[in-house]
Structure formats: C-alpha cells, structure tokens
Amino acid sequence: MSAKLSLPDIKPAPPHGHLVRFLPDEEPVLVQKAHWIGFDLDGTLSRTDNPGHFEPPYPIGEPFAEMLAVVNALKTAGVQVKIFTARACEPSNVAVVKAWAHKHGLGDLEVTHQKDYDLLRFYDDRAIQIRWPGTMITAPVKSQHV
Secondary structure, three states: OOOOOOOEEEEEEEEOOEEEEEEOOOOEEOOOOOOOOEEEOOOOOOOOOOOOOOOOOOOOOOHHHHHHHHHHHHHHHHOOOEEHHHHHHHHHHHHHHHHHHHHHOOOOOOEEOOOOEEEEEEEEEOEEEEEEOEEEEEEOOOOOOO
C-alpha cells in the first residue's frame, strides 16, 4: 500500500501542539511541541541525478518542489522540521546543507544525523515502513545508482 504525496492536513491542538494527518487515509497524529519531523536530503528533498552527485565534492541536487511544499506547510503551522541526513556525519557538511535549504526557501532548518525520542515521522526515499504485527506498508523506490 502506498499513497500519493500530498500536503499534510494540519489543525492546531492547543496547548499541546498540532493534529497532523500526514496521509489522506490515515488518522491524525498529535504532534507535540517537542516532536519533530525529519526529512532526508538526497533523494527526498533533492534530486540525485545531477552530474557528479556520487563523486567528491558530492554536490546537492535540485529540489523536489512537492517535498519543499510539505516542509513549508509543516513549518508554517509551527511544526518543528529538521533535515535528517548522513551528510551531517561530517560537521563541515552541515553548513553546506543549511545553505542549500536556505537557498531553496526552507529557511534556517536544523541539520542532523541523529535520531532521538522526539522524532515522530521521517520522510526518506530508502525507508521501508513496518507496522506490527509484521506488516510492510511501503517499499522504497529502486535506487537509480549502483
């Protein structure tokens, strides 16, 4: 089962946070003020088919406008959003990712490579979602690189 990407339906839920329906066929989820939504960079927010993407200095591709719209809808509603990328394993890459985000209208987002207990949802092109008891919900799209 997979769903077409759509803007989340967001409603305030004072004083706790927001009720967010991430997919049209799902129940709303309470996103509390401490929670955050993570977005992978390469292959999720940005394209990976740019020349030299998989070779040093690993340039970041052009953005997927639909994903930027999802990020901005969440941010506009007051939901905390972070870019969750392996690029942040190298501290020098954080400024590069932040500059890319700012250039493409996402503002000053936190960039991290670490999960914590407040990560509530994660958008990623390589993830396979599992719901117990052992149901695979969606499978990733085949990678375009070897």
